[in-house]
Amino acid sequence: MKKKLLSLLLCTSMLATLAAGCGSKTKEADKPKEGEPTTLTMWLPPLDEDTEGNFKKLLAGWEKENNCTVEMEIIPWGSYEERWSTGVAGGETPDIGYMYVEMYPTYISSGLVTDLSDMVEEEDYKEYLFLDRGEMMGGLYGVPIVTGVPFVLYYNQDILDSIGEKAPETWEDFARICEKATKDTDGDGKIDQYGYAVGLNSGSMSNLYVLNSYMYSLLWQAGGDIYTDDLKEVAFNGKAGVEALEFFKSLQPYMPENAMSLSGQDAFSTVFAEGKAAFGVTRSSASNETTFAKDYPNLKNWDYVTSLKHKEYGTFGAADCLSVMSTSKQPELALDLIKYITGPEFMTEYHKVAPGAPLTASEEYVGDPKMERIVTEDRDKWRPLQAGPCGSEILENYAAHIQAVMEGKQDVKAALDESASYANDLLKEYYAENE
Amino acid sequence: MKKKKGLSVLAPYLYIAPIAMILLTFVAGSLILAIYFSFTKYNIITPAQFNGLFNYQRLFRDSKLHLCIINTLKIAAIIVPFEIVSSTLFAILISSRKDTVLGKIAKAALFVPVLSSSAVIGTVWNTILNGGHPAVKAIFGVFGIDPTLLLGSSKTAFIAVAFIIVWKGMGYYMVITLASLTSISDTFYEAAKVDGATKWDCLTKITLPLLKPTIIMNIFLSTISAMQVFDMVYTMTGGGPSMSTTTLSMYAYQLTFKGNKAGYAMAVSNVLMLIVLIIVLFQQRFIKHENSEI
Amino acid sequence: MKKTSRLLVDIFLIITILLCILPFLYMILMSLKSTVNAYDFDFALSKLTLKHYKNIFTNSTFIRYFFNSVFVAISGVLLTLFTSCTAGFAFAKLKFRGNDKLFFLLILSMLVPSGAILVPLYLVVRGLGWVNTFRALILPLPTAFGVFVMRNAIMAIPEELIESAKIDGATTSKILRTVILPLVKSSMLTVAIFTFIGAWNNFTWPLIITTDDAYRTLPLALKAMQTQYDTDIGLTMACATCTFLPPFIFYLFLQSKFEEGMSMSGLKG
Numbered sequence: 001m002k003k004k005l006l007s008l009l010l011c012t013s014m015l016a017t018l019a020a021g022c023g024s025k026t027k028e029a030d031k032p033k034e035g036e037p038t039t040l041t042m043w044l045p046p047l048d049e050d051t052e053g054n055f056k057k058l059l060a061g062w063e064k065e066n067n068c069t070v071e072m073e074i075i076p077w078g079s080y081e082e083r084w085s086t087g088v089a090g091g092e093t094p095d096i097g098y099m100y101v102e103m104y105p106t107y108i109s110s111g112l113v114t115d116l117s118d119m120v121e122e123e124d125y126k127e128y129l130f131l132d133r134g135e136m137m138g139g140l141y142g143v144p145i146v147t148g149v150p151f152v153l154y155y156n157q158d159i160l161d162s163i164g165e166k167a168p169e170t171w172e173d174f175a176r177i178c179e180k181a182t183k184d185t186d187g188d189g190k191i192d193q194y195g196y197a198v199g200l201n202s203g204s205m206s207n208l209y210v211l212n213s214y215m216y217s218l219l220w221q222a223g224g225d226i227y228t229d230d231l232k233e234v235a236f237n238g239k240a241g242v243e244a245l246e247f248f249k250s251l252q253p254y255m256p257e258n259a260m261s262l263s264g265q266d267a268f269s270t271v272f273a274e275g276k277a278a279f280g281v282t283r284s285s286a287s288n289e290t291t292f293a294k295d296y297p298n299l300k301n302w303d304y305v306t307s308l309k310h311k312e313y314g315t316f317g318a319a320d321c322l323s324v325m326s327t328s329k330q331p332e333l334a335l336d337l338i339k340y341i342t343g344p345e346f347m348t349e350y351h352k353v354a355p356g357a358p359l360t361a362s363e364e365y366v367g368d369p370k371m372e373r374i375v376t377e378d379r380d381k382w383r384p385l386q387a388g389p390c391g392s393e394i395l396e397n398y399a400a401h402i403q404a405v406m407e408g409k410q411d412v413k414a415a416l417d418e419s420a421s422y423a424n425d426l427l428k429e430y431y432a433e434n435e
Numbered sequence: 436m437k438k439k440k441g442l443s444v445l446a447p448y449l450y451i452a453p454i455a456m457i458l459l460t461f462v463a464g465s466l467i468l469a470i471y472f473s474f475t476k477y478n479i480i481t482p483a484q485f486n487g488l489f490n491y492q493r494l495f496r497d498s499k500l501h502l503c504i505i506n507t508l509k510i511a512a513i514i515v516p517f518e519i520v521s522s523t524l525f526a527i528l529i530s531s532r533k534d535t536v537l538g539k540i541a542k543a544a545l546f547v548p549v550l551s552s553s554a555v556i557g558t559v560w561n562t563i564l565n566g567g568h569p570a571v572k573a574i575f576g577v578f579g580i581d582p583t584l585l586l587g588s589s590k591t592a593f594i595a596v597a598f599i600i601v602w603k604g605m606g607y608y609m610v611i612t613l614a615s616l617t618s619i620s621d622t623f624y625e626a627a628k629v630d631g632a633t634k635w636d637c638l639t640k641i642t643l644p645l646l647k648p649t650i651i652m653n654i655f656l657s658t659i660s661a662m663q664v665f666d667m668v669y670t671m672t673g674g675g676p677s678m679s680t681t682t683l684s685m686y687a688y689q690l691t692f693k694g695n696k697a698g699y700a701m702a703v704s705n706v707l708m709l710i711v712l713i714i715v716l717f718q719q720r721f722i723k724h725e726n727s728e729i
Numbered sequence: 730m731k732k733t734s735r736l737l738v739d740i741f742l743i744i745t746i747l748l749c750i751l752p753f754l755y756m757i758l759m760s761l762k763s764t765v766n767a768y769d770f771d772f773a774l775s776k777l778t779l780k781h782y783k784n785i786f787t788n789s790t791f792i793r794y795f796f797n798s799v800f801v802a803i804s805g806v807l808l809t810l811f812t813s814c815t816a817g818f819a820f821a822k823l824k825f826r827g828n829d830k831l832f833f834l835l836i837l838s839m840l841v842p843s844g845a846i847l848v849p850l851y852l853v854v855r856g857l858g859w860v861n862t863f864r865a866l867i868l869p870l871p872t873a874f875g876v877f878v879m880r881n882a883i884m885a886i887p888e889e890l891i892e893s894a895k896i897d898g899a900t901t902s903k904i905l906r907t908v909i910l911p912l913v914k915s916s917m918l919t920v921a922i923f924t925f926i927g928a929w930n931n932f933t934w935p936l937i938i939t940t941d942d943a944y945r946t947l948p949l950a951l952k953a954m955q956t957q958y959d960t961d962i963g964l965t966m967a968c969a970t971c972t973f974l975p976p977f978i979f980y981l982f983l984q985s986k987f988e989e990g991m992s993m994s995g996l997k998g
Contacts, residue, residue: 049784049954049964073940076952079933081692085479086851086937090860106695110481201586202673204557260587260676261565269766270565283958291959295764392693397499404677407589433476446901450819451831454812454876460857461850461869462838468849479848525745528738537742543981544746550926550977551752555969558767558962559752566768606749610922611878614915618885648881655836656874663842684844697848704845711840 038068040334041094042322043084045077047146048354055341058349062340068333088112095328096338099142100320102208102395104387108137109434114324114331115139127360128342129375133319136387137231142321143338148357148375150317150382151213152284153308154268157301159193159278167303171221171247171310174279178254181278195254197277199267200406202399208392210399212316213264213281216385217307218244220314226395227388232431234423236398237416240311245412249405260407273299284374286367287355303370306378317382389430394423469701477698479691490702500703502678503686504710506593510668510682511661513597514604518657521601522608523650527642529609530616542613545606553603557670560599561586589679592672596680600667604660608653615649616642651722655715662711683707753973760967767962781967790942790950798947799975801863801935802928805870809924810917812871817879818905822891832880835873851937861941870928875920882916883909918983926976948972 044051051074059070073094075083081103087093093112107113117140125131130144155167159181168174178195185193200210219225224240227233235241256262256271265282272280273296284304285291292299307315322341324334340346344363351358355367357375365372374382385391401419404410410418473490475483494500525545532538548556563571564582575582585595623641632640643650665684668674674681683703690700761777762769785791819825820832850869859865886909894904910917932948939945951968 046953046956048956050788051953053789074953076932076936076949076955077957078952079936082847082933083937085692085697086848088480089848090851090855092940102693106478106480110478112480200676202675203561203586203669203671204554205673207673207675258565258567258583258587261583261585262587263561265765266561266565266767270768273766285959291765295766295769390694392689396689396693400675400678403675407587407676409589409677444825447819447823447825447828450815450823454816454835454871454873455831457812457868457871458835458838458873461853462841462846464853465846465849466841468852469846472849528742532739532742537739541742541746542984544749546980547749547753547977550973550980551756552930552969552972555752555756555966555973559755562755562768563751602748607923611919614878614919615882615885617915618882618912645885648884652877652881656839656877659839663844665844684842687842688844691848701845704842707842707845708840712837715840 035067038066038330038333039071040068040096040328040330040337041071041073042096042098042337043073043075043087043094044098045075045080054350054353058346059341062337062346066333066336068337070337093325093327095325095330095334097323097325098145098320099323100318101136101385101387102391104136104141105389105391108139108141108387109389112326113141114326114328115141116143116324116335119332119335124339127362128339129359129361130319133384134321142323143342144319144359145322145342146356147317147319147359147384149284149286150306150315150374151217151281152304152306152315152374152382153217154272154280154282154302154304156272156275156278156299157303158275167305169305169309171308174308175247175251177278178251182254191257192276194256194271194277195279196251197267197272197280198251198255198259199262199264199271200260200403201263202403204263205265207396207399209264210402211395212283214248215244215399215402216316217281217314218248218310220316220383221308221310221312222247223311225386226398227386231386231388231427233427234394234420237413237420241416242412245402245405245416248402249412252406260403269296275299284371285355286351286357286365286371289368289370306374307381313381315382317384319384389434390423390426393426397422469704472698473701473705475698477701478695479697483698486698490699493699494702494706499678499681500683500686500706503681503683504706506678506680507662507664507682507684507707507710510593510597510600510664510680511658513594514600514661514664515654515657517598517601518604518608518661519650519653522605522653523612523646525605526609526612526616527638530613533617545609547606548603549606549610551603553666553670556599556603557667561671564595586672587676589676592676593680596668596671599671600661600664603667604657608657611653611656612646612649615646619645654718658714658718659711662707662714683710756966756969756973759962760970762963763961764963765959765961769962778963781961781964784954784964785951785967785971788950788954790945791947793942794945794947794950797944798929801866801946802925802975804863804867805928806921806924808867809871809875810921813875813879813920814905814910814917816876817881818883818909820876820880821883822886822909823901835876839873839877847933847937850934854938859938861939861944863944865938866931866935866944866946867928869934870924875924878916878920879913882913886912914987918987921983922976922980925979929976930972 044055048054052072055072056070063069084097084103099107099113104113116134120131120140128143130147131140133144133147134140134142153168160166160177163177163180165173165177165180168177181193181195182191183193184191198214202209206212219236219241222240222244224238224244225235228235252259256267256277259267262270268280268282271277273292275298292302307313322338324331324338328334342359344358344360347356347359347363348366350356351363351366357367358365365375388394398419401410401415405412405415472483474485474487476486476489477483525541529538529541529545532541564585567583571582585591619642623645624637627637627641663684664682665688668680668682668685672680674685684707687700687703687707690696690703694700758772759767760781761779762772763778763780816835820828820835854860854865854869890908890912891904894908899907930948931946932952935944935946936949939949951971954968955965
């Protein structure tokens with residue numbers, strides 16, 4: 001009996017020893033001396049199927065030259081922000097981090113991101129084409145690395161030809177073509193060709209996908225925006241916001257009946273790309289000609305308009321950046337690495353693996369020719385979001401209210417006002433706490 | 436002699452010690468922290484600041500939270516009964532065929548959805564429902580439903596999602612039920628047969644009463660997981676349309692990682708825990724009334 | 730009459746089986762394609778490719794992550810079986826003060842939503858200095874679920890069996906090992922398989938608690954291949970297949986071992 005108990009006790013105490021464990025080994029990297037080998041850590045999401053492998057290969061030269069090892073951690077999209085916030089809470093921040101607009105306000109106001117304004121030169125703005133899009137909340141907080149791939153309006157040339165229309169330029173053009181295109185083509189009494197392939201189900205993608213694909217463009221084209229310029233209040237329930245959503249609602253008869261159930265991507269790939277709609281929206285890619293030919297054999301003759309024009313041009317194109325974290329002991333070296341990664345030597349090679357728009361003036365465009373005008377003549381027709389406080393909460397709520405309007409549960413003005421008052425309460429609370 | 440007695444009094448506690456230590460360290464430890472954070476303003480990345488009952492006061496004026504509570508209860512009210520009935524039914528059917536090929540295949544097949552990730556299941560069901568295949572439309576048409584509209588309406592999305600969760604989860608409870616069915620000795624049935632009992636008698640008088648503790652356990656487990664539904668809803672509807680399928684766990688998640696309100700999110704989670712506790716205690720009372728034990 | 734009703738039930742079961750293996754078929758078939766279109770059902774041979782599997786298996790970290798996953802899952806299963814059988818036995822058959830109350834407390838721990846304590850749990854484990862250790866991955870795996878299942882199973886064992894073993898002079902722990910456990914194998918199997926699935930599919934926890942390749946598990950490697958937009962459905966499904974198969978094989982393996990054991994020991998369930 002005793003013996004058995006003893007063995008049981010042993011097992012238990014084994015657990016206890018495990019529990020006691022060794023103390024934490026925190027490695028505090030002091031500022032390295034001249035000439036000593038150093039390390040920079042970098043957090044990235046997956047940018048291609050083997051991000052770490054591809055980056056490592058291209059970084060070897062820089063590492064050798066600067067006597068510095070780059071330690072990369074690839075954080076899957078599914079838990080990107082979880083990894084960041086727990087990491088920061090536990091006191092482990094990288095030297096360089098990949099961040100998107102929704103993340104910045106919190107990290108900037110917590111003082112975790114280095115303002116690069118004084119560290120870059122005037123000529124950097126000439127070389128790094130999108131550097132201005134790293135400016136937010138009164139500083140330069142990052143260097144764009146994934147950009148130049150905005151959401152654009154694709155159209156089916158065959159359908160447009162069949163109804164005697166050309167590529168739309170204005171809202172009026174767009175609505176007219178949508179109306180004409182929506183019809184029953186095989187005579188069975190059911191509509192089988194739509195104007196606008198829209199999907200409003202936010203499952204499997206971010207809840208903000210609805211905004212990314214359909215709403216920001218209309219809002220900006222109508223001359224509105226999410227926040228007022230001082231970021232103290234939201235502006236999407238103003239005249240422009242109402243006009244944009246009313247226009248979107250007026251297009252509903254030209255959308256598939258199950259637009260509410262379809263996800264945005266499925267609407268594009270199963271309705272538009274099957275040749276069953278005149279228009280569809282998705283995030284563009286410099287390799288669209290190649291990928292569409294492979295993935296969408298039924299979409300033969302297509303083209304795109306970067307943005308319609310109502311009062312202005314505008315569509316959403318993210319500008320995800322690499323930032324220097326303020327905990328980094330070697331901010332100059334970190335910025336140097338960022339400039340190297342986004343610079344021509346690295347990116348020319350990398351874009352061969354993962355196609356993208358050139359980030360610098362000296363990088364050549366290597367994507368499909370059809371997509372090039374997005375980054376040349378249409379460059380100013382798309383832009384990233386305003387980085388503002390409580391971004392995710394405000395936008396998710398805005399997206400939910402757009403769904404309510406499209407479902408017919410609320411009318412446009414009421415929905416927008418309700419969503420705006422929710423947002424303004426959040427902002428009021430935010431500024432009360434932070435000033 | 437005395438010492439031995441001391442040890443044997445201690446013995447049961449020693450048997451419990453391993454799991455107790457693990458749960459104390461990880462669950463109780465974290466829970467205490469979570470409760471502490473619920474009294475603070477905390478965004479995870481900067482240190483927590485005590486702010487008293489602020490988060491708890493906010494609970495009462497947060498209309499989004501109230502919506503999420505109702506959504507969660509509605510979804511759970513569908514999941515739990517259907518999961519329990521279907522899993523018990525299949526366990527009994529499969530157990531009566533346990534030596535046939537069909538029974539063996541069914542046993543493995545019903546487990547497939549349990550093992551598949553929510554992302555796969557979400558994609559498959561999205562494709563089935565939204566694909567507009569004539570056969571699928573015909574089957575749903577029998578009930579007067581257009582499958583392509585199910586996920587797009589606040590009135591039906593939560594029902595559709597709940598049934599898909601049932602379909603994914605029933606194999607889980609079936610395996611548990613099956614395990615306890617196999618331990619019911621055949622002698623019971625043989626004796627009953629001698630007494631001339633019908634199959635129905637065997638089911639209602641022997642199988643179900645003996646399964647009762649397992650079924651009660653399954654109700655308990657199913658309730659807990661139904662109240663914490665997250666993944667499947669997230670992949671199927673993202674909480675929409677217009678927040679009609681946003682559950683409490685999803686809301687707490689959004690508050691923590693998207694809204695920078697981890698402190699408040701912990702208060703919301705505590706509410707969730709409290710609701711589950713009340714439901715479970717109520718179920719217990721109700722079942723105890725029927726003269727049984729958990 | 731009897732035959733037709735049995736036939737009807739058989740048909741019903743067959744339909745259910747087909748419905749249940751649907752995702753599996755979809756997963757396997759789509760994993761052999763390379764497309765971003767989830768509704769693309771053109772399975773002409775020329776369109777099929779093994780490239781995703783090649784990609785996965787040649788991923789430099791795959792083997793290491795795979796074995797980490799196996800190690801974590803198997804250790805988790807063993808640890809869970811140990812903790813659940815001992816505690817389940819104590820709660821079911823041993824008399825001690827506070828039995829019911831302690832059990833109730835244990836059950837309450839299952840009410841704690843795992844998502845809500847993610848951040849606190851990280852802080853606790855970090856406080857113990859366990860970032861980048863296998864302990865951090867394995868020790869939190871056992872839950873009250875296993876104890877619950879084992880207690881239920883052991884309670885159903887007739888008291889006489891234990892009494893007669895006691896009379897034969899068996900110690901408590903011998904009774905547990907030689908009398909009780911052989912009778913509740915099917916429940917142990919249940920606990921084992923569910924623990925394995927849980928450990929195997931765990932994604933967020935290993936992601937935040939490990940930074941070192943030496944400790945990272947398979948889902949992390951697979952998810953790190955999936956980009957945000959224009960994700961190849963084929964790749965997603967190939968990854969899902971790789972995640973799906975090991976637990977499924979584990980389940981079938983245990984199931985057959987278990988049935989084999991039953992017929993050998995002459996124990997008829």
